[in-house]
Amino acid sequence: MHRTYTVTEIRDENYRTKTLVLDRALIAKPGQFAMVWLPGVDERPFSIAAASPLTLTVVAVGPFSERLHQLGEGERLWVRGPLGQPFELPAQPSGKRLVMVGGGYGVAPLRFLAREALTANAAVEVCIGARTAADVLLAERLVMDGAVVRVMTEDGSRGGRGLVTAALEAAVLEARPASVYACGPVPMLEAVESRCLAHGLPYQLSWEARMRCGMGLCGTCEVHGRRREGWLACSDGPVSVS
Amino acid sequence: MHRTYTVTEIRDENYRTKTLVLDRALIAKPGQFAMVWLPGVDERPFSIAAASPLTLTVVAVGPFSERLHQLGEGERLWVRGPLGQPFELPAQPSGKRLVMVGGGYGVAPLRFLAREALTANAAVEVCIGARTAADVLLAERLVMDGAVVRVMTEDGSRGGRGLVTAALEAAVLEARPASVYACGPVPMLEAVESRCLAHGLPYQLSWEARMRCGMGLCGTCEVHGRRREGWLACSDGPVSVS
Amino acid sequence: MTDAVDLTCEFLGLRLPNPIILASGVIGTSAALMVRAAREGAGAVTAKSCGPGPRAGHPNPVAVDWGHGVINAIGLSNPGAVAEVALLADAQARLRSLGVPLIASVFGGTVEEFATVARIVSGADPDLIEVNVSCPNVADEFGTPFAASCADAAAVTEAVKVAAVGIPISLKLAPNVPSIGRIAAAVVEAGADAITAINTMPGMVINADAGRPVLSNRVGGLSGPALKPIALRCVAEVASAVEVPIIGTGGVMTGRDAAEMLMAGATAVGVGTAVWYRGVSVLGEIADELCAFLRGSDCAGLGDIRGRIFE
Amino acid sequence: MTDAVDLTCEFLGLRLPNPIILASGVIGTSAALMVRAAREGAGAVTAKSCGPGPRAGHPNPVAVDWGHGVINAIGLSNPGAVAEVALLADAQARLRSLGVPLIASVFGGTVEEFATVARIVSGADPDLIEVNVSCPNVADEFGTPFAASCADAAAVTEAVKVAAVGIPISLKLAPNVPSIGRIAAAVVEAGADAITAINTMPGMVINADAGRPVLSNRVGGLSGPALKPIALRCVAEVASAVEVPIIGTGGVMTGRDAAEMLMAGATAVGVGTAVWYRGVSVLGEIADELCAFLRGSDCAGLGDIRGRIFE
Numbered sequence A, B: 001m002h003r004t005y006t007v008t009e010i011r012d013e014n015y016r017t018k019t020l021v022l023d024r025a026l027i028a029k030p031g032q033f034a035m036v037w038l039p040g041v042d043e044r045p046f047s048i049a050a051a052s053p054l055t056l057t058v059v060a061v062g063p064f065s066e067r068l069h070q071l072g073e074g075e076r077l078w079v080r081g082p083l084g085q086p087f088e089l090p091a092q093p094s095g096k097r098l099v100m101v102g103g104g105y106g107v108a109p110l111r112f113l114a115r116e117a118l119t120a121n122a123a124v125e126v127c128i129g130a131r132t133a134a135d136v137l138l139a140e141r142l143v144m145d146g147a148v149v150r151v152m153t154e155d156g157s158r159g160g161r162g163l164v165t166a167a168l169e170a171a172v173l174e175a176r177p178a179s180v181y182a183c184g185p186v187p188m189l190e191a192v193e194s195r196c197l198a199h200g201l202p203y204q205l206s207w208e209a210r211m212r213c214g215m216g217l218c219g220t221c222e223v224h225g226r227r228r229e230g231w232l233a234c235s236d237g238p239v240s241v242s
Numbered sequence C, D: 001m002t003d004a005v006d007l008t009c010e011f012l013g014l015r016l017p018n019p020i021i022l023a024s025g026v027i028g029t030s031a032a033l034m035v036r037a038a039r040e041g042a043g044a045v046t047a048k049s050c051g052p053g054p055r056a057g058h059p060n061p062v063a064v065d066w067g068h069g070v071i072n073a074i075g076l077s078n079p080g081a082v083a084e085v086a087l088l089a090d091a092q093a094r095l096r097s098l099g100v101p102l103i104a105s106v107f108g109g110t111v112e113e114f115a116t117v118a119r120i121v122s123g124a125d126p127d128l129i130e131v132n133v134s135c136p137n138v139a140d141e142f143g144t145p146f147a148a149s150c151a152d153a154a155a156v157t158e159a160v161k162v163a164a165v166g167i168p169i170s171l172k173l174a175p176n177v178p179s180i181g182r183i184a185a186a187v188v189e190a191g192a193d194a195i196t197a198i199n200t201m202p203g204m205v206i207n208a209d210a211g212r213p214v215l216s217n218r219v220g221g222l223s224g225p226a227l228k229p230i231a232l233r234c235v236a237e238v239a240s241a242v243e244v245p246i247i248g249t250g251g252v253m254t255g256r257d258a259a260e261m262l263m264a265g266a267t268a269v270g271v272g273t274a275v276w277y278r279g280v281s282v283l284g285e286i287a288d289e290l291c292a293f294l295r296g297s298d299c300a301g302l303g304d305i306r307g308r309i310f311e
């Protein structure tokens, strides 16, 4: 059932990304998501960027996300969730080295995870990938949170030049992480997966898929692939633990 | 919804009364009742004589109560409840004098109340009324529990001769009670009420009525009377607090 | 924020202090209980349905809470129309002084019986007569309810309309039909002044340990929380099909639920099973909660939300 | 105490390892998901209903949990019969090796479309074809469902029976009819080999703050816990009306619920919405719980409780 939330604060993260801070909490864990409904418009999945108060980081890429960007402070939206399986921190995170890899809005749930890990005294390194400098998301905030941040852009306009997997490779070679976490577009996740397999590292990936019910019923969000047969992003995932 | 209970122990209380001890608890307070269902037979209200384990004291007066008497150990019955409003002990029962008046099966819920009161260090006096000595219920058990017991029989075959209100009168004259509690047939309750009004005592009465839904919906159990207009025994009662 | 919210509800020329109506069959069995419902805050009260002669109803169990609502098969227990009219007259005298309208409820096994009962209860001058063509609990005896067919429901409507001589009538419809809108259109065409939607949904609760249905009547009517989305859909369908006022009934537990019912197109809101969950005081409490909801939504009265889903 | 409980379920000559059948429309959208349902313990799996051509379904929201169950209006999204038959053939090949029967599900807007779709999906050699004459989510487009009338439902049955050439068929019926037993009798008379009862109950969930129905389609089908007593009553009515086996479906969340469905007269038990509450593993878990219930009740197999409420 949808609950009504009111926007209390809007932060610009980059030229096409806004963070909406809402008026109360949603009990949830990093990696879980919520279905956001704008009555008369549509309903779409968004990662929980922070739970208390509920916070969403929205990249404007099409009609729905643009409508979210048009919301002003005091305006309402409707939320159903939390849904899906969260990321899991190691049993004893203290002192463990955790590497996170984010592309696009995928940095938002990783920041929620990073903050929980840092609170539990883990060492967190976040690799952020983007097309160009303007697309880099949440890098400063993560540094302020206490994470080590490596940025890669395809055009080299900020940080290293190339794909974010290069930063992952560098981070892994520096010191073997206890676990790798990633959220972003499917090709990025597949690349992260193959690096982790090559290094024999445990990893957790948060998958994207078109979602309708968000309840594990309609089958729309099935992730096809050799490693995940008959796997539903909304209920088996979005996070897969390997 | 009915839960299934199994009879674990059967005690004879008098020539026509048995106590059925069941296999598990029903969280309930003294004065509350349960609807007891024997599939294919009927469903009737019974006071909760003890909650943990659930215990019923049944006087065989007709077809349903006789069927309950025929149940053997290991046999099942179905219970829906607890229902209704309980008796209420004084806020600080310790040291208070509480007088209880029971007729017929009405002694059963009073014993549950008496035990709670005695545990809270109240002084409990129970007046038990019956037609004849053989009908007296639970007197020995109440004495063993630590209550003072006064018995009245209509034929004088045990205790004083006359109605139970005579015992109430004696108990009240001995020392003013903090509260009077009564459960039994309606004429007895009305007599107790008029005595309490005469003495200006607070009192709580548990009323009997034919019950169907037991849920305050069907209106069957309405108690008619000057003092209780549009009053439902199953949901407003069975206990009225005055 | 609006300061004053006006809950008064115009219904067929009646003026209800608020739109919350005690539904038929729930504590509407005596004048004292109906007066109590009014005192506890109902905007109108409906009496238990009565038929041509006295009925004892079914043996126990007649009602249980099955976890998501209540199922009942009371079996239309009632004293018969002749005794009922005295009870209604008594109730009406006392309710008039409280400014709370009285709704009688009638049923019958034939069209003629419906008319006879309506004629008799008219003697008590109720403000509205609800025509219960939909009770599922006596199906064995009376066959499929009249609410199942346009022709049957219309025939009852016409007969009662004549018998009720000037008292407006509301046809109470059943949810277990393919198109409740069609039935509503048929009865309005036949003269119904209002529609009450809905009666309970036929169901069966089984106790697996006992290996049998819990109700002695085996089947009964589902009410309470589980019924709400069925009722909202039915009310919306009726509101789309006809222009007459609707008493939206089914699963209303809170003021918010009542608001949803109004948004679906109801003019007033019936409340029954909530009395089990929250006591008789629920009638006034739902009205208060509805008032708070309206205030929080910047609405001045019921008109501001009625039929909102159609905007 | 009985030592061995036998859960195998004979259904129209098929031998299901257990009576728990994945209901149509729930994760039956790909061969991989259907194989997973079988691996997680389903005794048979039903594919999502398919129609003559591809359908995208309705916009979001298409499903929500409203507190006592789920409401959905997916809108019969499907790839169309031609694409479906390939998917079914793939699934059937893999399910055969697991010993788990495959049930295809078909719908159409006309009697001819039903026949066409059934003829096409027969090509995948499913073990049973379920005929969805009852989907409430496409009513705007197709009008009242075929399951609402004896004549319409019978006409579909006859046409599909011919088209299915030797594959048995089960008619999936709707709860929103005055007498489901009468519809069941009509379709069995017309050649139905089995009955699936029931599909979802039409409902509407409104969000009071938003002032509108939650589903983009406004109305949808209710499933899950709130549906169980409706389904049990429907199954009992169908069991009284006809002799064919019944797939009892609606609100089954636990093994105890499955036992109740069998007691009401079902031969096998459909499970859909429980996948939301308990995950895909619920299919095997319900079977295990049913096994434990039977053991605790001193029963050796399903026959010991089937139809018990009629004893």
Ligand SMILES: Cc1cc2nc3c(=O)[nH]c(=O)nc-3n(C[C@H](O)[C@H](O)[C@H](O)COP(=O)(O)OP(=O)(O)OC[C@H]3O[C@@H](n4cnc5c(N)ncnc54)[C@H](O)[C@@H]3O)c2cc1C
Residues within 6 Å of the ligand: A033, A044, A045, A046, A047, A048, A056, A057, A058, A059, A060, A061, A062, A063, A064, A065, A066, A105, A108, A109, A207, A208, A209, A210, A211, A212, A238
């Ligand atoms: C688990 C999960 C978490 C997400 N978290 C966030 C987040 O935190 N921030 C954020 O900005 N976006 C997030 N998204 C993506 C978001 O749901 C929408 O995709 C986005 O809002 C696009 O909608 P649109 O109408 O603006 O654009 P559209 O024009 O509809 O689509 C633009 C792009 O989004 C993709 N898309 C469309 N619909 C969906 C859908 N239902 N689910 C997934 N992808 C879709 C399309 O393939 C296209 O590439 C998440 C998606 C998933 C599955």
Ligand SMILES: Cc1cc2nc3c(=O)[nH]c(=O)nc-3n(C[C@H](O)[C@H](O)[C@H](O)COP(=O)(O)OP(=O)(O)OC[C@H]3O[C@@H](n4cnc5c(N)ncnc54)[C@H](O)[C@@H]3O)c2cc1C
Residues within 6 Å of the ligand: B033, B044, B045, B046, B047, B048, B056, B057, B058, B059, B060, B061, B062, B063, B064, B065, B066, B105, B108, B109, B207, B208, B209, B210, B211, B212, B238
């Ligand atoms: C709140 C409450 C608590 C009760 N607690 C006990 C108890 O602890 N022990 C006990 O033995 N009995 C108790 N009773 C009475 C009991 O419910 C039945 O009345 C009794 O079992 C008679 O049923 P029968 O078929 O044996 O006799 P019947 O032949 O039906 O009736 C015998 C007598 O019981 C009365 N009676 C019948 N049906 C009911 C009914 N549904 N409700 C109330 N009275 C009825 C009749 O008026 C008659 O006087 C209680 C009743 C109420 C209302």
Ligand SMILES: Cc1cc2nc3c(=O)[nH]c(=O)nc-3n(C[C@H](O)[C@H](O)[C@H](O)COP(=O)(O)O)c2cc1C
Residues within 6 Å of the ligand: B213, B217, B218, C023, C024, C025, C026, C048, C049, C063, C070, C072, C074, C076, C105, C132, C135, C172, C198, C199, C200, C222, C223, C224, C225, C227, C249, C250, C251, C252, C270, C271, C272, C273, C274
């Ligand atoms: C115990 C009980 C008895 C009922 N008796 C009647 C009745 O006599 N006549 C009638 O029209 N409806 C009767 N109903 C149906 C209610 O009036 C109402 O339509 C239904 O319960 C749905 O509303 P609710 O969910 O608020 O209870 C009865 C309902 C209950 C629960």
Ligand SMILES: Cc1cc2nc3c(=O)[nH]c(=O)nc-3n(C[C@H](O)[C@H](O)[C@H](O)COP(=O)(O)O)c2cc1C
Residues within 6 Å of the ligand: A213, A217, A218, D023, D024, D025, D026, D048, D049, D063, D070, D072, D074, D076, D105, D132, D135, D172, D198, D199, D200, D222, D223, D224, D225, D227, D249, D250, D251, D252, D270, D271, D272, D273, D274
């Ligand atoms: C999301 C969803 C989609 C459904 N789609 C179909 C369908 O395509 N065809 C069909 O016959 N039934 C469909 N149903 C109905 C189910 O098969 C089942 O009859 C109903 O949900 C009741 O069972 P349940 O309470 O176990 O879910 C669907 C149900 C749900 C919840």
Ligand code: FES
Residues within 6 Å of the ligand: A210, A211, A212, A213, A214, A215, A216, A217, A218, A219, A220, A221, A222, A232, A233, A234, A235
């Ligand atoms: S979105 Fe429906 S199953 Fe995942």
Ligand code: FES
Residues within 6 Å of the ligand: B210, B211, B212, B213, B214, B215, B216, B217, B218, B219, B220, B221, B222, B232, B233, B234, B235
């Ligand atoms: S027994 Fe039904 S109201 Fe009390």
